[in-house]
Amino acid sequence: MVAEDARAFGVYARTGGWAFALMVARSVRPGGQAVGGTPKVSARRFSELAGCSAERVMRFYKAWDSAADDGLVPQFEALAPGQEVELPDADVWLAYYSSRSSAASPRGHAISAAAEAEGIRPTKALEVAENPTALRAAILADPGTAEAARKALMDRLEEDPALRTELVKDIVRADDLKKAVAAEAKTGDRVEYVRQIAEVGQIRTPAGQKIEAPRELREEAERHLSLIDELDGDEEAGEWAREAYDSVRELVTRTVESDPELRVKERRAKFYNSLQKATKVFEELTLDDAEDDVFEDDMLKRLEDLQQAIASCISAIQAKVQ
Numbered sequence: 001m002v003a004e005d006a007r008a009f010g011v012y013a014r015t016g017g018w019a020f021a022l023m024v025a026r027s028v029r030p031g032g033q034a035v036g037g038t039p040k041v042s043a044r045r046f047s048e049l050a051g052c053s054a055e056r057v058m059r060f061y062k063a064w065d066s067a068a069d070d071g072l073v074p075q076f077e078a079l080a081p082g083q084e085v086e087l088p089d090a091d092v093w094l095a096y097y098s099s100r101s102s103a104a105s106p107r108g109h110a111i112s113a114a115a116e117a118e119g120i121r122p123t124k125a126l127e128v129a130e131n132p133t134a135l136r137a138a139i140l141a142d143p144g145t146a147e148a149a150r151k152a153l154m155d156r157l158e159e160d161p162a163l164r165t166e167l168v169k170d171i172v173r174a175d176d177l178k179k180a181v182a183a184e185a186k187t188g189d190r191v192e193y194v195r196q197i198a199e200v201g202q203i204r205t206p207a208g209q210k211i212e213a214p215r216e217l218r219e220e221a222e223r224h225l226s227l228i229d230e231l232d233g234d235e236e237a238g239e240w241a242r243e244a245y246d247s248v249r250e251l252v253t254r255t256v257e258s259d260p261e262l263r264v265k266e267r268r269a270k271f272y273n274s275l276q277k278a279t280k281v282f283e284e285l286t287l288d289d290a291e292d293d294v295f296e297d298d299m300l301k302r303l304e305d306l307q308q309a310i311a312s313c314i315s316a317i318q319a320k321v322q
């Protein structure tokens with residue numbers, strides 16, 4: 001009976017299924033026949049009789065073993081060569097069997113689990129994983145595949161810091177990508193500026209002040225924002241964002257200039273900002289551990305000119321505040 005199972009398996013097992021797993025389950029015992037046990041053979045001997053690989057035999061063996069653990073089929077010890085049993089439904093087979101040995105590895109288990117979560121057969125995902133060159137070719141040739149790959153990478157970046165780091169390095173090394181990232185960041189900042197006015201009702205002036213947005217300005221921001229939000233996924237938002245930003249900024253400038261009190265506050269804020277920047281730059285100048293030959297006459301001349309400019313500025317301000 002073992003030989004008959006093996007021959008039948010060798011001829012038909014490529015089609016898979018519970019019937020062929022049963023041939024293996026009732027005829028194979030890894031390592032061969034146990035003393036005083038039911039006559040069975042090793043997976044290697046069975047494969048020789050069947051004219052196929054021992055690896056294929058073991059894949060069927062493992063599929064049956066997993067199903068037996070779940071109570072769908074009898075355990076190996078309860079089976080003998082030639083014995084017939086009631087088999088599970090055919091559509092359950094693929095949940096236990098993989099035609100690829102890679103499915104047994106931790107990597108294979110992870111791929112299979114991800115495939116099941118996506119609602120596809122694990123064998124499909126395993127085939128792709130075993131052929132990265134084919135995957136590359138599909139990505140290069142087909143926009144749809146490239147888009148699916150992009151979305152998958154973005155999902156994976158959240159849990160794979162190493163991949164995220166390598167991807168950032170690739171972008172930094174590629175000038176075109178680096179410029180594209182900078183352009184998208186600028187577009188995002190512009191849209192966020194308009195959104196802040198439309199949804200929160202606040203203006204950030206050129207000098208950095210935050211004030212309440214007038215109704216006219218808020219309505220203009222809402223109009224531009226609705227146009228941007230209605231763009232199709234494949235439409236570039238850059239030009240729309242620039243137009244919205246320029247239009248809103250112009251209205252912000254008008255708002256500031258039309259209010260005398262606000263105009264004074266804005267100019268005062270600009271002066272403070274410039275003063276803070278100048279102070280920070282000067283504070284970073286240091287004479288510590290400097291050798292005598294570091295300094296030149298031109299440096300001294302520039303500092304003397306700066307001293308005179310500061311003195312003139314102080315005098316002008318004193319004249320105004322007194």
